Amino acid sequence: MRVGVVTFPGSLDDRDAQRAVRAAGAEPVALWHGDADLHGVDAVVLPGGFSYGDYLRCGAIARFAPVMDRLVPAAQGGLPVLGICNGFQVLCESHLLPGALIRNDHRKFVCRDQRLRIENASTAWTGDYAAGQEIVVPLKNGEGGYVADERTLDALEAEGRVVARYLGDNPNGSYRDIAGVSNERGNVVGLMPHPEHAVEPGFGPTTDGLAFFTSVLHQVVSA
């Protein structure tokens, strides 16, 4: 299985994401934001970083990158896409996911190991977890506050589209402690914390993040 990882100007976790893909047993494929081609990959990761679009809003300009012209319809057609941190912001700005990410309520950058609960273990990216499983992965963001209107939040809860929730202190003021959400079909997932930094023993607090990347290898079976 070939998993593309898109590099935008300012992406900084693209190499880590590629490494996580390889650790999971898939072949990472580097994709460039300015190239309007997905090169036949079977899934895509939008990594974290500080995209040039952050000058306007997080991910706002990245959303109009040529690669996104191909990615958006492919994701709507069922291609598994995982957006981490800045990638989550890009997915929200692309309207592939509902809601938006705003500046942390305490206005400070936060970097720590974060406890999460996997709420939905039936998405393309969480199938190797158990629903309700608690994991610890790094979190680092300045604009990680997940917001949406009440109706959208209620719909996300009712449809089981809250993929992960913060446990313990809410690190950024995200509404209803939401750390990640999915689209209706479950192939597109956005996550603010960083599972790609917790896939190898000795690097990161745990290896709890690896299952995000192994899940997508098995998702074809259940799709």
Add this chain to the structure above:
Amino acid sequence: MGAIVVDVMLKPEILDPQGQAVAGALPRLGFEGITDVRQGKRFVLTVEGEVTDAHLAQARQAAETLLSNPVIEDVVAVHALDDSEVSAAAGAPA
């Protein structure tokens, strides 16, 4: 040379951490009686010649697609500036 202003504000129900930081600082500086602050964004789009209806229509479209995110923000104004305001708004030296 004409200019069009686009003002964007966070929707009232969305938390505005930056506005809250400013609101917290005002009383410390002796500005009393201000109960809330919301911080918005102003874009000044400069165009060739006079501002036309076509320019304004384009600016409204840009405001809805790129300059604002309708999920969290409202476009509260799109209008042409008159000549006396243009150089000041564009940040040109007086």
